[in-house]
Amino acid sequence: MEPVLPGPVFAWVFVGTLLGFLAVAAVVDYRSLVVPKWLTLPMLALGFVANGVLGGVDPGGAGGVFYGLLTALAGFGTGFGLFFAMWILGTCGGGDVKLFAAVGSWVGPYLSFLLLCGTLVFVVLVTLARVAYLLLAGGPTELSKHLAKPKNRASGTEGLNRPRRALTSYSLPVVLSAASILLWHFKAKLLLAP
Numbered sequence: 001m002e003p004v005l006p007g008p009v010f011a012w013v014f015v016g017t018l019l020g021f022l023a024v025a026a027v028v029d030y031r032s033l034v035v036p037k038w039l040t041l042p043m044l045a046l047g048f049v050a051n052g053v054l055g056g057v058d059p060g061g062a063g064g065v066f067y068g069l070l071t072a073l074a075g076f077g078t079g080f081g082l083f084f085a086m087w088i089l090g091t092c093g094g095g096d097v098k099l100f101a102a103v104g105s106w107v108g109p110y111l112s113f114l115l116l117c118g119t120l121v122f123v124v125l126v127t128l129a130r131v132a133y134l135l136l137a138g139g140p141t142e143l144s145k146h147l148a149k150p151k152n153r154a155s156g157t158e159g160l161n162r163p164r165r166a167l168t169s170y171s172l173p174v175v176l177s178a179a180s181i182l183l184w185h186f187k188a189k190l191l192l193a194p
Helices: 008-032 037-057 064-088 094-147 171-185
Strands: none
Touching: 008 037, 008 094, 008 171, 037 064, 037 094, 064 094, 094 171
């Protein structure tokens, strides 16, 4: 199951809108270390609307509005389930779970799985780039300062009260993964290749 994109205009609007949402999420997450609900909830709702409308618009399509809504629901469940498991393991935050669930509502279950694989590859690449930058900018001491748990100023002990900046978040790797995988997967519908 994947989104029905009946023509290049629909395909570009669909992919462009999703990538726009993800770019905003990456910027907000970088600045505040939070993927806010005011972004993920409308993104989730628009994923259902977009798939329902596109399923209904497709002439002689794969099942109409019901197919589009089912694709969005299955994608939501897949995206939520994959990142919820990662959240349980402590490798991502709740905002990341909501963001990927919203992405799933746009792309369906198959592409959600591909996007997760791509995201994990980009997480490694972005983390390695960040470590290299910290080492080049300030040496091992800068990297160790960055990785150290912040001190709780009131008690002088290591605390969990203040968040520390991670080496990377998931928002930027999700954008990079979505851009590369969606442009490749829909290259014919986007008229990028014959």
